[in-house]
Amino acid sequence: MEIKMIKGHGSGNDFLLIDEITHGYTFTELERAELAKLLCDRESKLGADGILFVIKSERADGRMRVFNADGSEASMCGNGLRIVARYLCELLGKNEAFVETMKADLKVSKQPELFSQVHTYQVEISPVLFDLKALPLKLNKPTLYNEKIYELSDDLRFTALAVPNPHLITMVDVETLQSDIQQKLSEKVNGPNELFPDGVNVSFVNQLGKGSIYVKTFERGVGFTNACGTAMSASSLVTCMQGLNEFESVIDVYNNGGKVQCVVHQLDKEFQIDLIGNATYLFNADVSIDLKAGTFEVTAQNEYTEQIAYEKLQSEVQQFIIDNMKG
Numbered sequence: 001m002e003i004k005m006i007k008g009h010g011s012g013n014d015f016l017l018i019d020e021i022t023h024g025y026t027f028t029e030l031e032r033a034e035l036a037k038l039l040c041d042r043e044s045k046l047g048a049d050g051i052l053f054v055i056k057s058e059r060a061d062g063r064m065r066v067f068n069a070d071g072s073e074a075s076m077c078g079n080g081l082r083i084v085a086r087y088l089c090e091l092l093g094k095n096e097a098f099v100e101t102m103k104a105d106l107k108v109s110k111q112p113e114l115f116s117q118v119h120t121y122q123v124e125i126s127p128v129l130f131d132l133k134a135l136p137l138k139l140n141k142p143t144l145y146n147e148k149i150y151e152l153s154d155d156l157r158f159t160a161l162a163v164p165n166p167h168l169i170t171m172v173d174v175e176t177l178q179s180d181i182q183q184k185l186s187e188k189v190n191g192p193n194e195l196f197p198d199g200v201n202v203s204f205v206n207q208l209g210k211g212s213i214y215v216k217t218f219e220r221g222v223g224f225t226n227a228c229g230t231a232m233s234a235s236s237l238v239t240c241m242q243g244l245n246e247f248e249s250v251i252d253v254y255n256n257g258g259k260v261q262c263v264v265h266q267l268d269k270e271f272q273i274d275l276i277g278n279a280t281y282l283f284n285a286d287v288s289i290d291l292k293a294g295t296f297e298v299t300a301q302n303e304y305t306e307q308i309a310y311e312k313l314q315s316e317v318q319q320f321i322i323d324n325m326k327g
């Protein structure tokens with residue numbers, strides 16, 4: 001099969017976007033999973049954290065399906081949704097749109113540039129669910145808020161939530177961040193285990209100062225990524241609940257691939273989060289794929305120049321993290 005795609009990233013969390021609306025592609029479920037495994041392989045010519053399939057929607061401006069690099073499908077992807085937001089807004093000539101995702105139709109909109117010459121989009125992160133059944137997390141209690149899970153650690157306190165993909169969040173110091181604790185723990189809960197039968201995205205969070213945090217995430221179906229949009233949103237919410245940051249205020253969220261902003265809204269009994277950040281295109285490509293043989297060839301590739309502007313902010317951001325990380 002011949003497929004046209006765009007490679008882009010949100011905070012260095014990179015994706016291949018395949019537009020089924022314009023190109024009229026149709027894939028079986030197996031093909032979607034196989035495409036993700038083949039094209040996202042970091043040893044190959046493309047490589048990515050996942051594939052974003054942009055599909056026609058009956059009720060919204062478009063529909064997003066996201067497949068992780070291991071071929072599993074996720075219910076949501078915050079960084080990926082910003083790329084889809086940009087793609088759909090530019091395709092439809094709009095500044096805002098609604099995107100159908102697995103569990104909700106979400107509002108997305110073009111925003112003033114967060115950094116000079118960096119395309120910036122805001123996406124809605126909701127619903128937010130604390131019921132452990134929503135992850136699922138098999139513990140004998142309805143919710144887990146800032147509590148220990150002794151099967152995982154004697155010291156760390158975790159909060160579990162679904163936004164609506166599953167997240168496990170813990171606040172840590174620099175020493176813990178730099179240790180191998182996150183990797184070991186994440187591999188355990190993302191392998192065969194009794195606590196998280198479907199796996200979970202695991203984030204270690206350091207409070208850099210009032211209104212700014214650093215988040216490092218081991219993603220289900222991928223491993224460590226530069227950033228995870230839903231994880232940064234969930235982490236922002238957890239810091240507000242712990243009184244470290246404020247609801248309805250901008251939180252700067254630093255990550256290994258850049259920086260985003262989150263605003264956490266407390267609505268009656270629900271939470272909703274705005275995730276604002278870059279949607280940067282790297283290149284577009286024509287790819288010839290033989291799924292049976294498990295091979296592909298990039299037959300044409302055109303680079304975008306916008307990564308140059310993005311890289312300028314990257315060095316500033318990384319220096320800020322080094323200077324402000326708390327012990």
Ligand SMILES: N[C@@H](CCC[C@H](N)C(=O)O)C(=O)O
Pocket residue numbers: 013066068073074075076077078079080165166201219220221222227228229230231
């Ligand atoms: N990187 C994404 C999340 C992608 C899905 C996740 N790995 C899962 O399986 O839940 C984001 O930016 O939110």
